Amino acid sequence: MTEVTADRVISKLNELNLHLSPEINYRVETVFPRIEGMFLNREIRKKFQLVQRIEPVLRELLLEHEQVQVVSKGKEKLLHTAMVFTNYRIVCFRMNSKGEPKQAFSFLYYTQIDSLKTTNSWSSRDDLTIALKDGGKLTVSTILKTEREAMLTAFQNAQKVLTEQGFDPSVSQSRENLCGNCLQVVPKDQYQCAACGATFWKPREIVSRYFLFPPWGGFVMKLYLMAAIHLAYLILIMILISISLMRSDYGFPLMIIMVVYIKAAMNMWFIANNGLYQKKFPQRI
Template sequence: METVDRDRVAEKLGELNFYWYPKISYRLETMFPRIDGFFINVQIRDKVDLVRHLEPLLGMMLLKKEVVLFLSKGSQSTLSDVFLMGSLWAESTLHTVIVFTNLRVFCIRTDRMGIPHKTFWSIYYSQIDEIVSTILGYTKICLKDGNNLWFSGFNKEAQQSMQCLVEEIGLEYRDKGFDPAVTQSQEQLCGHCFSVIPPNIYQCECCRATYWTPSEVGIRSFIFPSWGDIVMRHYALACAEFCGFLLLVLLTLIAFSEGKYFTGLAIFFIANLADAALSVQIATKGLHLKKIPKK
């Protein structure tokens, strides 16, 4: 894929009065592979806004001499996620920014505006077999351990950029024999100190930060549907579930008023159980910070 000259990109950004966080290095020619065309200024502004949301976090996460090559925002979900969780749940909880650096790839959960949460992962290029674009528009990242990451929302230009970077950096890795040891291809990172947390572990060994287990989230959602989403910091979804809970209480009371006690209790129990199952499904898709250590 052809890229533009770095100086031309810098000139274009200067024309639009965009300036960068000085502590982070960017490869502008891959960050903005196209600077001409219809609506390009809007696209550049959208990406710069996304970068500005992420820069405080990236300033803490990146190592010395680590350079940001490309980033884009999508949703880490598939048709099965939408079917099992519902479009509202999937769209509200699975927004993800993928960040390519010269060392690794970050997956960072965000809200719909791109403001980051405390849930993220890293992937070394040696752990990526290939990136595939499907006929339905999904982006599939095939990992060395056999797992596949599915994303929606990336346009063809972003998909091509990601494929080219994986080929370029992956080749450099192989030439240098750089293949760091990992616990899994997509490493979970601590939301407090950014250390690696192995699978099925809910306390960081480095800083002692703790995370909600799926069962803890599920029990809370069963008791009160919004509770599970609150502890996972999905506040918009918690508000929607609270409205649904009020409707559920109303239906239960109506059933009680008609003497249908078993029906009322069954409706209440089944609805809360279904919500708890959905919350567990969401909780298994990433670590959610519970408590950080005292200084």
């Protein structure tokens, strides 16, 4: 296979009439690591569509001299998540069902990473596991193999360069949250953006709503698919419990409630703690 170079990627994109934003600095040969092979045009178009949808956010977010090196998407706790590896950091965007970036946005500098491992889905549930310096963890599944390889290379190269340069910005937590309205950092344990005044749900507000009525937690985070799944589970559990109670079997419903509710509550706690979910945005003038 011939080497993937920037010139070859650009001519391939031009051939497919796909044009990246000139305002964003891309390392195209790693953003599009495959340009040869069967059914590749479809794969390239799909990748381009993903990149194009996050370009408006990237234009506002990227720092001076920040270069986009890998763009990928996968699932974090079943939520569609796009990841952008730059020369400084990994930016994460939650995506809605239409594939558009929506709240919540977050990022982590490579200098906040203890270890980054990529594995094959066949051998593990997660394709990407990042251990963070503050004890946090980021696991993402269903990532393409070529992208996993590109991620590992981007991380290793960047970490080496940044260590040499002594680049280590201070942070309030390894995975910093961004305001979904103005894209400024909202420090750890703060639920109001100092820059624009937007307010966000506190994790305990979300989880307590979940405990009162499970779909409510997903609903306030605007994760409607999750809310619908919780509603379906709730109905199913209610039916199972009714059947068990009719048979005077109290142990079984109790066990289901313990296992399902607590497992889902832990997931929700993780999601609510790794991203900010809009409560009230300021009026745009």
